[in-house]
Amino acid sequence: MRIGGDLPRWVLILTILHRVSLFSASDVCRLSVLDRYNLYTFSLASPTSKFPHGVLSEDGFYKVAVNETVLWFQLCDGMIFNHDPPTCADCWDCGGPSRCGMDCSALVANNVKGYHVCTTIGRASSVDINLIDKNIPKKGVTVKMSSNGPDVNCSLSVSVICESNGVQGPYSLEQSGTCDYATEMRHPSGCAEIVSVHGRGLGWFSTFLIILFCFLGVYLLVGTVYRFFFLGVRGVDIIPNLGFWTSLPQRTQSSCASLVRKFRGPSQGHRDSYSAVNF
Structure with missing residues (x-):
């Protein structure tokens, strides 16, 4: 993880404390599915030899920019900004102007009359993980984060497609409804550990x-x-x-x-x- 030298020391300390106080990444983004005689186990946040942070971005966040919309998110945990933090006119629901984005897992900024207005669309405490395709369990999983606000309920769905060769994306961003967004990426952590289950039940x-x-x-x-x-x-x-x-x-x-x-x-x-x- 890169540590920027232009940030005040107290911001760095608060960031570390914030990381410790959030949900443990090992407690979320887990899924086990039994399909016929195979057990598919997904553990997105588990470290591997090439990816010690699992699916989590080592920068502390992922970023996608499409037209006048910018999306920041982190999978299975809260975001940390040691560089390139969001600059929003309104960020009170996700850390305030001085710590914008550090109290949530997903934040979207829309350009409104020349100003970036931010909206919290996901939190680490509200994560739901399901198969992308129930007929093809090994394809990967979809991680859905949600945020319930006083005025509008928002969500972000990230499809983590199994790709054993490396990380690709995220590149695209789709919006459905007022405040529901979706993107996808390819990552080795989206590949399941498959275990054959012996015994076929009663004859x-x-x-x-x-x-x-x-x-x-x-x-x-x-x-x-x-x-x-x-x-x-x-x-x-x-x-x-x-x-x-x-x-x-x-x-x-x-x-x-x-x-x-x-x-x-x-x-x-x-x-x-x-x-x-x-x-």
């Missing part, structure tokens, strides 16, 4: 067994209640079809033994009907 046979046991439980419960309250049955006979359930183990054993004899064939102790007999 059709397991699901069938669960449904079967549920029906059996309901049947036993309803039958027991009916026999107790309406038929006046007491004791173990309250269980419906008790004779069938008590004989079920013997029936199962007989069926298994019959299947074993069928597949093993006749035993050695039994002679075939057509075996030769010596007289």
Whole structure:
């Protein structure tokens, strides 16, 4: 981060204290999405080997100028200006004239009759992160910052597109409505960490067994209640079809033994009907 020598020392101290008091960058701009058998995890503010600040600008802010509109913003944190600070006729909602832009995450200035009038459009405390395309999770995420003012509610949406080769942008700026802005950039931090999730849930046979046991439980419960309250049955006979359930183990054993004899064939102790007999 560059430190300008033309700023007073107290401004630099306030800037550092301001950075410490804001939300921790590691607490925002995180998103985990499960898509089929893959878990996509985005952590925009996490440091990497080439980008120790993650998606955060090392200058303390990003800047986009289109026609008569200038946008300053910082992703996942508040802005810091050690050089080229905004000069606005009105900046009371975002730090005041002496610290313009340092109490918010996004600020836009529009040229009105030769003066730049600033409007706060985003704060670090109001960040919402979602996928750019739900059908293509690895494409990247959109970070939306908002600011609720007494007169108007504003927002800035920044699309962080996955680009493993480096940083590109932001270049464009779009406005929708009275005070809603959008821009996009390409950054390696917009690429998700993809982890394969093992296990594909229950198969059709397991699901069938669960449904079967549920029906059996309901049947036993309803039958027991009916026999107790309406038929006046007491004791173990309250269980419906008790004779069938008590004989079920013997029936199962007989069926298994019959299947074993069928597949093993006749035993050695039994002679075939057509075996030769010596007289």
